[in-house]
Each structure stands twice: as structure tokens, then as C-alpha cells.
Amino acid sequence: MKTKISLEGEWKLQLDERKQGLSLPFMDSMTLPGTTSHARKGPKNETVLVDALTDEYWFEGYAWYSKEVEIPESLADKTCYLFLERTRQTKVWLNDQEIGTCNSLNTPHIYELTGLLRKGRQTITIRVDNTDYPTKGGHLTSKDTQTNWNGITGRMELQFFGASYLSDIRVYPNLSTRSVTITASLAGAAQGTVAVSAASWNSELEHRAEVQEFALWSPDLSIEYPLGQDALLWSEASPNLYTLNISLKDERGEETDRHELSFGLREFKTDQDKFTINGERTFLRGKHDGLIFPLTAYAPTDVEEWLRILSISKSYGINHYRFHTCCPPEAAFTAADMLGIYMEPELPFWGTITEDGDERHNQAEQDYLVSEGYAILKAFGNHPSFVMMSLGNELWGSRTRIDSIQKAYKAFDNRHLYTQGSNNHQFAPAVLEHDDFFCGVRFSKNRLFRGSYAMCDAPLGHVQTDLPGTLKDYDDQIVPPDLQSGPNTSSETGGTVQIQYGTEAKTVQLGEADKEWIPEIPVISHEIGQYATYPDYAEIEKYKGSLKAGNFKIFRERLEEKGLGHLASKYFASSGQLAVACYKEELEAAFRSRRLAGFQLLDLQDFSGQGTALVGILDAFMDTKGLISPEEWRTFCSDAGDGKVREIQLCFGRGLQCPYRAVLV
Known part of the structure; x- marks a missing residue:
């Protein structure tokens, strides 16, 4: 014990x-x-x-x-x-x-x-x-x-x-048999008995599984524990959780160790180009998270604070979190378990994966990154909210080596879906053999599936270049009509392009790209949005903790030096309304896209760094900026948008017709 x-x-x-x-x-x-x-x-x-x-x-x-x-x-x-x-x-x-x-x-x-x-x-x-x-x-x-x-x-x-105890306990849900496989290591004894019980704890529907005992004859425990055909399932809509009690007894029948952990019975998989949860298709309405907490400057480790944060996001229709080059503390997964949020941690890397013999190859760094992935899987893998993992952000380098890493992770822990990274090889991406899903912004230089592109290649994207409309989607970019009868064998010569590398810019050489390809796995649009607002200088007083908004003060001083200080609130309000309109345009295009499996916003909240990127409709504290209510935001960002799309003609008389595409629920 x-x-x-x-x-x-x-x-x-x-x-x-x-x-x-x-x-x-x-x-x-x-x-x-x-x-x-x-x-x-x-x-x-x-x-x-x-x-x-x-x-x-x-x-x-x-x-x-x-x-x-x-x-x-x-x-x-x-x-x-x-x-x-x-x-x-x-x-x-x-x-x-x-x-x-x-x-x-x-x-x-x-x-x-x-x-x-x-x-x-x-x-x-x-x-x-x-x-x-x-x-x-x-x-x-x-x-x-x-x-x-x-x-x-x-x-x-x-x-x-005590003298004998269990460690490294893992719970593998099996939806088809309504059971869980429990593995663990037994220390301090060669044999004993394990008693297992489970009961739902956060649902109005109560369910208990019968207590069962299993004899242990080796230090490696592996048992299948049935929950019953009426077992409750975990999902975004019904995040039902169980408390699993495991009691270890020695040969004399005396209890030497006891563990209590929470788990959910779920199956998060892919079905061709869609994600499924327990056999039902789901669309990922995601947001980026970079662990921004201005009052403490570190991520909270208490469940209550994460419940507050994730509940705010859920009120804006979010059901998915992608953690940019980081993994949150366990409290975040626990809160996501309770709320039904699909979590995607990411290895802490934003650079180039090389092979032995490559220029600037750093084997020690690569070994460290790989070990961090295994550590994340072991530490947090039991959480039902942990459904997917990424190998890093905007990686370059050896596709072979990247794929071998995720192949090893999949063999180690099959409870999650894996991707090579987020927006890898930006202008010349490819799906790798062991990718479960693809996250990016383009399939080739001109096949774009994001509404706006920032920093290096603007103006680009329909939100920047086209008039607002109700017909835009990304289906023809994901599966071009001229490729539906077979792959195009033509290739592009890339030349050089400027990319974002870390928090700076870098020029890279593009070799000859592979032939055009059609994804056969789910596609997520990466870091969509990034529509900035002017600072709200009233926010300065909120920074009473570790981090101070000295940048806001400098911006205010610059404005006042130009004699425009009296317009600050109008700049904030006007830029905010423009940002909301741009987000609406982009999100509606994503929901119209029948071949898109999800998106990841950058961001619902402000991003406090990289030049002060005030790209949120919420501030860095997850407080509203007063630009739009959760209820209004959910009119274009919610599960109601996960239905079928139909093109409709509205007639106003005298031959005037207005086509638009509607999402039917």
C-alpha cells in the first residue's frame, strides 16, 4: 500500500x-x-x-x-x-x-x-x-x-x-468485447492475487462491473477484465468515466498494494478520411495551445483550473486541443476526460529530423526526443482523452526516420492515433506509411486548404484574396477533380521558399516535389485563423503576476506619440469585428468541406509571444474581449455544423438568384 x-x-x-x-x-x-x-x-x-x-x-x-x-x-x-x-x-x-x-x-x-x-x-x-x-x-x-x-x-x-506492489499499470479499452486489458509489473513477489472492480462515477447512469480475482504467476501482469455489454462509453457527447480499483494480495491473502485510477471505454479510430469515436463519425473542432498562463508563467497542475479553461473552450464549440511542441500536466488530461475533449500532445521539437551521416546530425537530441515520447505515453496513456500524438511542429528532414519513430510508438502503444507532425515539409508534404492522419495547410504549392496564410507568403488564401461568400470549401483542393481518375505524374520544381522556422524565418531549398497525391486518411487543417486584433490597453492592469505587459505599454506610448491615443478603443473594437468576420468566413468554409476531418484554430485566445500575436477572441487569460458571445460563436462553430452540405438557390423574383451552400443538420 x-x-x-x-x-x-x-x-x-x-x-x-x-x-x-x-x-x-x-x-x-x-x-x-x-x-x-x-x-x-x-x-x-x-x-x-x-x-x-x-x-x-x-x-x-x-x-x-x-x-x-x-x-x-x-x-x-x-x-x-x-x-x-x-x-x-x-x-x-x-x-x-x-x-x-x-x-x-x-x-x-x-x-x-x-x-x-x-x-x-x-x-x-x-x-x-x-x-x-x-x-x-x-x-x-x-x-x-x-x-x-x-x-x-x-x-x-x-x-x-510495501513488500510487493504493482507499477506501470496500463489500461487498454476494447470496445468490441466491452472489456479492458490491464497490464502491470509486479515487484517484490513472484506470485499473488489481484482483485479488480470498476464502477462509473461521473454519469447519471450508474454501472458497476463485477469484482473478479486473477492469480499471478509471473512479474508481468496481463488480464482481461469484462465490464459487461451494458458498459457505458466515453465520448465528447457522453464522457462516462469509471473508477478502476486494483487490489494486490500476497499468498496469505493480505493486501499489500491498492491502486485506484480513472478510465473510459472508448475507441477513437479512422474510417477512410474521417475520424470516428465508438463507431460514429466525428469532426475535430480544435484549438492550438502553447501553455500560456500570464499570472504564473507556468502550466497549472490542478484539475479545477483546467476544468475552468477547457469548459470555456467547450462553450465556444471546441472539442479538441492540440498542444504545440508540448505536453500538458496530468491535470489537463483529467479535466479533458471529464469534459469530453480530444487531446493531442506533441513532442517538444520544431526543427529538422536527420539521419546518421547527415549534416548537423545530433543523435543525442534525437534520442532524447524519442525517449520523451515514450515517457508521455507511459505517464498519460491511460486517459481516454489522450486520443492522438504528433512528433513535432513543422518538421523537416528525413521522412524515413520520422516514419520509423512513429512506427515504434504505434507498436509500443496502440491506444492513440499518430501523425508525423504538424505541417511537416510545409511546401512539399507527403503522407507517410504509418501516418494515421495528416495535419497541414497545403498538399502542394497551389493546393491550399486554409483560408489565410501568415508572415512569409501573404497575401494568400481565400479570406485574404476573395470576396466573402457562402460557397467556398476545400474539397477540390483535397481531392482535385483532375486527379480523381488517377494520379498526376507531373511534378513541380520547388526552387527556394521562405518558411517560419521556430519563431524566426528561414530560406530553404525545395527539391523536385513528388507527383500530386490524394490523401486517403483524415486531414486536419493546421493553425487556421491567426486574425489579429489591436491591443485593448485596459487589459494591462490584469497582468499582476509573473508576466507584465510592457509591450502593451510601448504600443500605447507609440500611439499617443502620434496623437492617436483617443482612437485606441475604436481601433480595438473595429479590428476585433474584422477578426470575428474573418474567423466566421474561415470556419464556415471548413465545415462545408466534406473531405476535411477537422481543424486546429490559432487561436481562440491571444498568443502572447512571437511579436505579440493578439489573434484570439479571448485574451491570454481566457477572458472574453467582448467581441462575440459563446452563443453567437457556436452558430458557426459547433457540432451542429457536422452535417451534410447542400447547394441551394434562393430566388428573389425577376430572375435574381443567389446560390449558397448550407450545412444541414
């Missing part, structure tokens, strides 16, 4: 910006979980950023944290692990003994202390390093989003286990 000692509270602190090593005695302290920035530690940052929010107490380097813990005699000899839910790169000491290091940016750091603890006072020292990562980390460490914070967030605890 697991016993926990919480490590939350006051810790001794020493900041070591130059990474010279610990110098005793400690001269400061702070409360953990938390970050040095949020605790206002270190010198105040006098630099004001224009292209992003400003971290008022920005710090990079080593931060040393130390705490004395009282270990009772009853726990001193038990199997013990130090658990740190979310942090940066860590090194741990127990008293004066070095324990090890861990560098996952997405998953908990876990250190085994078995046999090292003694009763009485023990000193735990943790060094957190937020420099020189194995990879740049995407939005996990970017100043554009949650910043490169230093600290430890979420649960911090010592976990003690």
Missing part, C-alpha cells in the same frame, strides 16, 4: 546563475511547488520585451533547493521513490550522496531512494537547471509562452511501497 510524505512547503534556496556549484550556507528560501519568478527571487528584470510579455524576475542557471524531512521508523526500510511532478533538468542528493539526474520536460521526475533512507531527519537537495537542454523545447521553454521558468510545480512527495 502506498504511503506518501508531502514535500510541499518551505525549502532553502540558492540561486547560482553562473553555475559555479552550491555554496553553503543557504541564504534564502521559497515555497515549493512554485518557480523562482513567481516567488520574485533574484534581481528584477529591467529589460522590457516588445515581442512578448516580460518575465519580471527572469532567471536562468542553477537553482539549489534543500529541505529536511522527518522519516518515521515505520517507513525507513520500505521501497521509496522521490516524485517531482513537473520541473526542468534535475540532479538530486540525499544527505551528501548523489542519487542521479533526470531531464524530462513533459513528465514526472522519479528517483529511487530504496535502502538509502534512515529514520530521523534526512536532507534532500535538488538542483534545477533551466539551461542547455537536450533540445530547444518548443513552447515548453519559450519566452513566447510559459517562459523558461526554474522551479518545481505540481506534486512533490516521497512515495513508500
Whole structure:
């Protein structure tokens, strides 16, 4: 049975910006979980950023944290692990003994202390390093989003286990048999008995599965547990969840371990060019998320805050989240389980995947990224909301190597759908052998399926170049009429193009593109929208936490210097109405497209970095800007738009006709 000692509270602190090593005695302290920035530690940052929010107490380097813990005699000899839910790169000491290091940016750091603890006072020292990562980390460490914070967030605890216990418990739902397969590793004993029970907990429809016992004869547990033909299913519309209780008993019948976890019975699959949930087709109405939290500058680890955030998105018709080069904490998946949101974490990479022998090949970085993927699958794979995973954002490089990585992930965990990445090989994309779905913005240079294109190649896209209308869709771009009878063998010579690379621009050489192709898997349009509004300067006062809106103040000063300060509110309101109109135009085109399987908005909320991209109808706090209500937004973004499309002629007399395409529900 697991016993926990919480490590939350006051810790001794020493900041070591130059990474010279610990110098005793400690001269400061702070409360953990938390970050040095949020605790206002270190010198105040006098630099004001224009292209992003400003971290008022920005710090990079080593931060040393130390705490004395009282270990009772009853726990001193038990199997013990130090658990740190979310942090940066860590090194741990127990008293004066070095324990090890861990560098996952997405998953908990876990250190085994078995046999090292003694009763009485023990000193735990943790060094957190937020420099020189194995990879740049995407939005996990970017100043554009949650910043490169230093600290430890979420649960911090010592976990003690009995003589025998279960670990690495995974739950695989099987819709056809209305059962789950449970796998786990048994430690500390060669055999025993496992009792399993399950009961629904968040639905008006109550359901219980019978208690069953299974004999264990090896350290590797694998059992199939039937739920019954009347088992409740999990989906966006009915996010029914079960509590699974697993009790481990030794040969004498005494309970030695117990686990309680939540799961949902669901099957998220593809059917030709569509997604299905439990056999029913569904359309993904998604949004981008870069872990933007201005008050703390780090992602929350409590379920309540994620319920608030995801509920706001759901009120605007959103049923899907794509996390840009990051994976959220477990609380986000738990909240999504409860609300019926389809989640897609992404490896923290925005660059080029190379092979051995390629120029600038970095095997250590690639090994790290691959290991992060496995860690994400192991840590969060039981959540029914975790339905898909991406290998990164706008990747370039070896298609063969990218495909081999996702092939390995699919063999490791088949509960999710996988894609090579989001908008890979931007101007010359291709579907890879092991892609379950494709996410991008074009199939070739001229086959576009997004309404507007930003930064490098504007003006482009029907929202920018065409008059507003009611007939636009992307079906002929996804499956061109001249290709329906067979592939076009002609090819394009690409030349050079300018692409967005990270948060900057880069010129790349396009070789000769492959022949035109038709996707036979679901297609998601990538980062659609990006329609900016003028700043609302009344928002400045909301930045009372770690991040300050110095950029807003600079923009206001520039306006006032031009004698236009009195027009600020009108600029905000007018640009906001234009943005809403553009979003409506783009979303309606997506819903009209019978061959599109979903979209991912950028964004419902403001993106605080990359030049201050105020592209949301909500601000960075997920508060309304007053531009449009959730009810009105849902008139063009909801499950009501997932129906059939029919072209209709309206006649107004005297031969005047107005064609438009209607979505029928």
C-alpha cells in the first residue's frame, strides 16, 4: 500500500546563475511547488520585451533547493521513490550522496531512494537547471509562452511501497468485447492475487462491473477484465468515466498494494478520411495551445483550473486541443476526460529530423526526443482523452526516420492515433506509411486548404484574396477533380521558399516535389485563423503576476506619440469585428468541406509571444474581449455544423438568384 510524505512547503534556496556549484550556507528560501519568478527571487528584470510579455524576475542557471524531512521508523526500510511532478533538468542528493539526474520536460521526475533512507531527519537537495537542454523545447521553454521558468510545480512527495506492489499499470479499452486489458509489473513477489472492480462515477447512469480475482504467476501482469455489454462509453457527447480499483494480495491473502485510477471505454479510430469515436463519425473542432498562463508563467497542475479553461473552450464549440511542441500536466488530461475533449500532445521539437551521416546530425537530441515520447505515453496513456500524438511542429528532414519513430510508438502503444507532425515539409508534404492522419495547410504549392496564410507568403488564401461568400470549401483542393481518375505524374520544381522556422524565418531549398497525391486518411487543417486584433490597453492592469505587459505599454506610448491615443478603443473594437468576420468566413468554409476531418484554430485566445500575436477572441487569460458571445460563436462553430452540405438557390423574383451552400443538420 502506498504511503506518501508531502514535500510541499518551505525549502532553502540558492540561486547560482553562473553555475559555479552550491555554496553553503543557504541564504534564502521559497515555497515549493512554485518557480523562482513567481516567488520574485533574484534581481528584477529591467529589460522590457516588445515581442512578448516580460518575465519580471527572469532567471536562468542553477537553482539549489534543500529541505529536511522527518522519516518515521515505520517507513525507513520500505521501497521509496522521490516524485517531482513537473520541473526542468534535475540532479538530486540525499544527505551528501548523489542519487542521479533526470531531464524530462513533459513528465514526472522519479528517483529511487530504496535502502538509502534512515529514520530521523534526512536532507534532500535538488538542483534545477533551466539551461542547455537536450533540445530547444518548443513552447515548453519559450519566452513566447510559459517562459523558461526554474522551479518545481505540481506534486512533490516521497512515495513508500510495501513488500510487493504493482507499477506501470496500463489500461487498454476494447470496445468490441466491452472489456479492458490491464497490464502491470509486479515487484517484490513472484506470485499473488489481484482483485479488480470498476464502477462509473461521473454519469447519471450508474454501472458497476463485477469484482473478479486473477492469480499471478509471473512479474508481468496481463488480464482481461469484462465490464459487461451494458458498459457505458466515453465520448465528447457522453464522457462516462469509471473508477478502476486494483487490489494486490500476497499468498496469505493480505493486501499489500491498492491502486485506484480513472478510465473510459472508448475507441477513437479512422474510417477512410474521417475520424470516428465508438463507431460514429466525428469532426475535430480544435484549438492550438502553447501553455500560456500570464499570472504564473507556468502550466497549472490542478484539475479545477483546467476544468475552468477547457469548459470555456467547450462553450465556444471546441472539442479538441492540440498542444504545440508540448505536453500538458496530468491535470489537463483529467479535466479533458471529464469534459469530453480530444487531446493531442506533441513532442517538444520544431526543427529538422536527420539521419546518421547527415549534416548537423545530433543523435543525442534525437534520442532524447524519442525517449520523451515514450515517457508521455507511459505517464498519460491511460486517459481516454489522450486520443492522438504528433512528433513535432513543422518538421523537416528525413521522412524515413520520422516514419520509423512513429512506427515504434504505434507498436509500443496502440491506444492513440499518430501523425508525423504538424505541417511537416510545409511546401512539399507527403503522407507517410504509418501516418494515421495528416495535419497541414497545403498538399502542394497551389493546393491550399486554409483560408489565410501568415508572415512569409501573404497575401494568400481565400479570406485574404476573395470576396466573402457562402460557397467556398476545400474539397477540390483535397481531392482535385483532375486527379480523381488517377494520379498526376507531373511534378513541380520547388526552387527556394521562405518558411517560419521556430519563431524566426528561414530560406530553404525545395527539391523536385513528388507527383500530386490524394490523401486517403483524415486531414486536419493546421493553425487556421491567426486574425489579429489591436491591443485593448485596459487589459494591462490584469497582468499582476509573473508576466507584465510592457509591450502593451510601448504600443500605447507609440500611439499617443502620434496623437492617436483617443482612437485606441475604436481601433480595438473595429479590428476585433474584422477578426470575428474573418474567423466566421474561415470556419464556415471548413465545415462545408466534406473531405476535411477537422481543424486546429490559432487561436481562440491571444498568443502572447512571437511579436505579440493578439489573434484570439479571448485574451491570454481566457477572458472574453467582448467581441462575440459563446452563443453567437457556436452558430458557426459547433457540432451542429457536422452535417451534410447542400447547394441551394434562393430566388428573389425577376430572375435574381443567389446560390449558397448550407450545412444541414
